Amino acid sequence: MASRLASKSPAATLVKDSAAAALVAALLALPLLGFRMTDTARGLVLDYRFPLVLWSAGVVFAGRLLFTLAGAAIGRRLAARPPRAAARRWPLSGGRGRALAGWAMVGFALVLPLTPFGDRNLVDKATLLLIYIMLGWGLNIVVGLAGLLDLGYVAFYAVGAYSYALLSQAFGLSFWLCLPIAGLMAATFGMVLGFPVLRLRGDYLAIVTLGFGEIIRVVLLNWQSLTGGPDGVYDIKRPSFFGLPFSAFAPEGHQTFAQFFGLAYSPNQRIYFLYYLILILALATNLFTLRIRRLPIGRAWEALREDEIACRSLGINPTKTKLSAFAIGAMFAGFAGSFFATRQGFISPESFTFIESAIILSIVVLGGMGSQVGIVLAAVLLVGLPEWFRDLQLYRMLAFGGAMVLIMLWRPRGLLAHRDPTILLADHPAPSPADPTAPSEVSP
Amino acid sequence: MLSIRNLEASYGRIQALHGVDIDVEAGEIVTLIGANGAGKTTLLMTLCGKPRAGKGSITFEGEDITRLPTYQIVRRGIAHAPEGRRIFPRMSVLENLQMGAVTVDPKYFADDLDRVLTLFPRLKERIGQRGGTLSGGEQQMLAIGRALMSRPRLLLLDEPSLGLAPLVVRQIFDIIRDINRQQKVTVFLVEQNAFHALKLAHRAYVMVNGRIAMSGSGAELLADAGVRAAYLEGGHEAPPPRPAPEAAP
Ligand SMILES: Nc1ncnc2c1ncn2[C@@H]1O[C@H](COP(=O)(O)OP(=O)(O)OP(=O)(O)O)[C@@H](O)[C@H]1O
Ligand SMILES: [Mg+2]
Numbered sequence: 001m002a003s004r005l006a007s008k009s010p011a012a013t014l015v016k017d018s019a020a021a022a023l024v025a026a027l028l029a030l031p032l033l034g035f036r037m038t039d040t041a042r043g044l045v046l047d048y049r050f051p052l053v054l055w056s057a058g059v060v061f062a063g064r065l066l067f068t069l070a071g072a073a074i075g076r077r078l079a080a081r082p083p084r085a086a087a088r089r090w091p092l093s094g095g096r097g098r099a100l101a102g103w104a105m106v107g108f109a110l111v112l113p114l115t116p117f118g119d120r121n122l123v124d125k126a127t128l129l130l131i132y133i134m135l136g137w138g139l140n141i142v143v144g145l146a147g148l149l150d151l152g153y154v155a156f157y158a159v160g161a162y163s164y165a166l167l168s169q170a171f172g173l174s175f176w177l178c179l180p181i182a183g184l185m186a187a188t189f190g191m192v193l194g195f196p197v198l199r200l201r202g203d204y205l206a207i208v209t210l211g212f213g214e215i216i217r218v219v220l221l222n223w224q225s226l227t228g229g230p231d232g233v234y235d236i237k238r239p240s241f242f243g244l245p246f247s248a249f250a251p252e253g254h255q256t257f258a259q260f261f262g263l264a265y266s267p268n269q270r271i272y273f274l275y276y277l278i279l280i281l282a283l284a285t286n287l288f289t290l291r292i293r294r295l296p297i298g299r300a301w302e303a304l305r306e307d308e309i310a311c312r313s314l315g316i317n318p319t320k321t322k323l324s325a326f327a328i329g330a331m332f333a334g335f336a337g338s339f340f341a342t343r344q345g346f347i348s349p350e351s352f353t354f355i356e357s358a359i360i361l362s363i364v365v366l367g368g369m370g371s372q373v374g375i376v377l378a379a380v381l382l383v384g385l386p387e388w389f390r391d392l393q394l395y396r397m398l399a400f401g402g403a404m405v406l407i408m409l410w411r412p413r414g415l416l417a418h419r420d421p422t423i424l425l426a427d428h429p430a431p432s433p434a435d436p437t438a439p440s441e442v443s444p
Numbered sequence: 445m446l447s448i449r450n451l452e453a454s455y456g457r458i459q460a461l462h463g464v465d466i467d468v469e470a471g472e473i474v475t476l477i478g479a480n481g482a483g484k485t486t487l488l489m490t491l492c493g494k495p496r497a498g499k500g501s502i503t504f505e506g507e508d509i510t511r512l513p514t515y516q517i518v519r520r521g522i523a524h525a526p527e528g529r530r531i532f533p534r535m536s537v538l539e540n541l542q543m544g545a546v547t548v549d550p551k552y553f554a555d556d557l558d559r560v561l562t563l564f565p566r567l568k569e570r571i572g573q574r575g576g577t578l579s580g581g582e583q584q585m586l587a588i589g590r591a592l593m594s595r596p597r598l599l600l601l602d603e604p605s606l607g608l609a610p611l612v613v614r615q616i617f618d619i620i621r622d623i624n625r626q627q628k629v630t631v632f633l634v635e636q637n638a639f640h641a642l643k644l645a646h647r648a649y650v651m652v653n654g655r656i657a658m659s660g661s662g663a664e665l666l667a668d669a670g671v672r673a674a675y676l677e678g679g680h681e682a683p684p685p686r687p688a689p690e691a692a693p
Contacts, residue, residue, distance in 0.1 A: 296546055303543050306532035313492055313526055315518035315547035315594060423538055 018064040025060035029053045102373050109279055113272050120268050125387050127275045127343065131336055132383045134282035136363040136375040138332030141289060143361065144370035145298065146325035147305025149206040152193070152213025153360055156186040156330035158220060158352035160337025165233040165347055166226070175239050175342050179335060186334025187327040189216075194326035198319055201308075213357055220349040232348025239274065239342045246270035274343050281339060285332050286372055292328075294422045301325050302370075359383065366407050370419055381407075445470040445630055446491075446522075446598055451500035453490040460486040462654045463500065468598065468632050473624050475633040475641040475662065477675055478651035484634040485527045487651070488600050492524050493517050504598070519547050523596030527603055527634075529587040533576025537567055540575050540586055544593030552595065559627070560589040563619060581612035588616075592623065598630045599623065605637040613637065617644050638675035642666040650675075 033056060036047040112118045112126060135157060142150045163182035167173050173181075197208045220227045227233065238246065244257040248265050257273075258265040292298035300321045303311050308318055341347050363382055367374030386400055446468040453461040460483045468474045478484050490497050493514040502510045509517050518524065523544075532540050541560060545553055561568040564585045570578060575586060584604055591599060601620065605613040617640050624631050635641035642648055645662035650671060658665065665671045 299539065299543060300546065302535065303532050306534055307530050309526060310530035310532065311543075312494070312514040313518060313524040313530075314543055314590070315515045316543075317513075317515045419534055423536075423542060 014065065014068060017068065018061045021064040022057040022061035026053055026057035029056040105373070105376055106283065113275060120271055123268075123271055123275045125384070127271070127278055128387065129379060129384045130275070130278040130282050131340060132360065132363060133376055133379045134278065134285050134336045135333060135360045136367065136379050137282065137285040137289060137372065138329050138336065139360050140364050140367075140370060140372070140375060141292075141301070141332070142325050142329035143364050145289070145293070145305065146301040146322065146329075148322060148325060149202060149209070150326075150329070151206045151210035151354075151357055151361065152216075153209075153329070153333055154352045154354070154356040155193075155213040155216035156189055156333035157337040157340070157356070158216055158349070159186045159189050159330075160334030161341040161347050161351070162220065162227060162233070162337075163334065164338030164341045165236045168237045169233065169235075172237075174243075175237070175338070179338055182338040183331040183334040186337065187331040190326040190328075190330025191323055193330075194323040198322055210354070210357075213354060217349050217352050220352070227349075230348060230350075232346060232350075233341075234346050236341050236345050236347065238270065238345055239277065241273060246273060274339075278336075278339055278343075281335055285335075288332075289372065297321070297324060299422065362404065366404065368411075445505060446632065447503045448487075448491070449501045449503075451487070451490060451502065452498040453486055453495050454498055455486075455495060459498075460654050461490065464651075464654070464656055466649055466656065468630060470597075470630055471624075471628065472646045473620070473631040473633060473644055475635055475645035475648045476651055477635055477638045477641055477648065477665075477671075479674070480636070482651040483654040484651055485602055486654075488524065488526070488602050488632075488634055491517070491522070491600065518594065521595075521597040522600060523591035523594045523598070524600040525587045525591040525602065525604065528606070529583045531575040531578075531583050531586050531590065533574065535575055536572050537575060537578070537586060538571050540590050541567075541593050544590035546594075548593070548595050556593050556595065560592050563592075563622065564589050581608050581616070584608060584612075584616060585619075588619070588623075592627070592629070596629060598632065601631065601633045603634060603636055605635065605640065613640060617641075620644065638671070639666070642671075 030053050033052045034049055036049060038045050038047050109126075109130075113123050135153070139150065139153045142148050142153070160182040163185040164175070164178045167178045167181060168175070193209065193212050197205050200208060221230055223229070240246065241257045244255060244260050245251075246257050246269050248256070250256040250259065256265065257263075257269060263269070289298075293302070300311065300316050301324075303314075303316065304318060304321050304325075311321070312318055340351070344351075359382060363375055363378045366382065367376075367378035381403060382400065385403075386397075446466075448464055448466040451461055451464040452459065464483075464487060466474070466476070466487075476484055476487065486495070489495060491502060493509075493512060493516075497510050500510070501508055504517075504520055504522060507520065509520060512520075532543060535543070538557075541557060542553070545556060548556070561571075566582055567585055567589055570582060575583065578586060584606075588599075588601065588604065591601075604616050604620070608616065620631060620633065621644060623629050633641055633645065642662045642665050648660065648662050648665045649656050650658040650665065658668070658671065660668075
């Protein structure tokens with residue numbers, strides 16, 4: 001755009017460009033806005049609303065004009081900036097800064113319910129946000145580290161949720177007992193999915209995993225006798241604090257959480273407990289990822305993402321490596337799923353549609369493929385903000401899409417694309433990382 | 445140490461190797477030269493199990509490795525620095541070297557790292573840099589260094605001089621000689637750069653269209669009129685010291 005502006009008669013090109021956009025808008029608006037059926041006493045009547053079409057064309061014309069001008073102005077400003085300033089680092093891209101930001105976030109999350117604005121509503125929303133952060137961290141193992149594009153991640157979330165729901169109902173097992181079982185079930189499904197897709201990469205893998213995600217949902221929907229079909233599973237056991245239920249009244253011969261600790265009963269206690277529960281689960285996921293990146297298996301995942309042939313020629317077994325990534329990523333989705341089930345008390349296949357997979361994947365990609373802190377930022381942006389702005393109704397999704405486009409324009413490789421090395425030599429610290437979007441040149 | 449007998453390999457219906465026989469003895473540098481598309485890379489890849497050998501056998505230190513999966517072959521003590529280097533671009537130099545050592549007991553890591561960094565002081569300077577931002581020559585050093593980290597007894601090198609400036613090529617070949625002499629690693633070297641390769645090698649093979657056309661000591665082939673005509677700058681009398689410019693495949 002800017003280059004075209006710089007051509008012979010910038011004004012003429014600009015107007016032509018905007019007019020073309022307006023024409024497209026008018027063509028689109030004609031069938032969408034130009035006609036409307038109204039139900040009157042005389043039956044259906046076709047209304048013509050051509051002024052609306054003209055309006056939309058006009059708005060697009062002006063918008064395009066302004067957008068182009070603004071873009072050119074920003075471009076000039078950037079070009080005019082001294083190069084040092086342009087190359088200044090994104091404040092969080094360094095390892096130290098990122099670690100600091102991470103600890104600050106953990107601290108903030110820990111005290112959130114105690115702060116004056118940490119009311120029931122906010123903590124509940126933060127719990128939801130943490131579920132997505134945990135799912136993002138889990139999927140990051142598969143997509144960010146191992147480089148396997150998985151579009152059906154929500155399937156493992158569903159497996160975890162149904163595992164807990166059905167096990168606790170059928171056998172009365174407690175949440176803490178079901179949690180590892182649910183993780184194990186999800187990991188098994190991860191392996192089952194992993195086997196057929198081992199040879200696939202990139203687009204093909206994405207398609208197959210997408211299909212797998214849908215298969216799980218359709219099975220849940222149709223296996224009436226086990227899953228309750230579209231009605232889902234009701235009355236899932238709510239969580240207890242080591243056997244102490246968070247209810248107003250305890251069953252005969254038992255104590256509630258409030259009674260045991262001599263507190264007044266409050267429904268908030270369960271909400272706060274759930275919040276800390278998911279915080280612990282999410283942090284465990286994070287800690288696991290940070291640790292495993294330094295272990296041979298984690299390094300093998302990253303190497304596999306970079307170059308599979310090289311991996312094989314170094315003695316890495318790609319089959320085992322990929323399967324373990326799938327299984328471990330799925331396991332964390334299973335944990336998150338059983339948390340989801342105990343929090344909601346009710347689950348149905350509707351909670352596990354493709355859009356969930358898409359959101360989780362967006363969180364990972366926008367976060368910068370492999371960056372733990374980046375995923376938190378992306379989750380806040382994609383899940384947190386839309387939750388808080390629920391009042392805006394439909395515009396919410398518009399803002400969601402807009403934010404996504406803007407981020408990809410502004411940081412095409414994700415919010416925090418820089419990757420920290422997992423090992424440093426004591427006497428040879430890593431050179432300070434350059435701007436991740438522009439790899440530094442090296443003199444030969 | 446390595447003996448290849450009547451080896452055949454194909455990509456689908458296209459046969460790339462037609463009954464290849466090659467022997468590599470312990471301690472040697474053996475080179476394989478040939479024109480573009482002769483099947484040199486295919487031979488190294490077949491040694492490593494992909495593509496699979498259609499016919500024939502590959503024996504390494506008395507063991508038949510023809511049917512082993514790639515990662516198992518590598519664990520027998522063969523390291524492969526594949527064509528085009530294939531370093532891990534987003535990982536640091538140190539991490540790349542660490543990946544080379546995945547099959548080795550961690551207790552050797554510090555020593556091996558030291559040895560490789562002594563061999564390639566350039567890598568030591570750039571230890572924390574991302575692999576993808578290294579220059580071509582540095583990437584080649586990293587590829588060889590990474591292969592050495594697996595403590596191989598046999599090192600397979602596929603066109604280490606590819607795309608490098610003459611001075612860097614000479615440097616790399618000197619290092620290959622050092623690896624062979626000092627570290628006692630047997631080297632099987634595939635090259636387009638016939639002059640340097642033949643000068644370095646104890647023995648050499650010439651491959652034409654998937655067959656071994658000629659073999660002998662490096663000096664013999666270097667003196668052979670046919671070889672000179674085909675592979676050394678269109679048959680100049682005295683091969684100039686500078687290597688032929690590389691054509692990227
Ligand atoms: N994956 C593949 N699929 C089909 N044909 C292939 C494949 N790889 C190589 N070939 C063919 O096999 C033949 C041998 O190729 P190879 O890569 O072994 O040649 P080379 O001797 O290494 O050549 P160069 O010196 O250019 O690297 C060529 O005709 C090539 O086109
Ligand atoms: Mg080749």
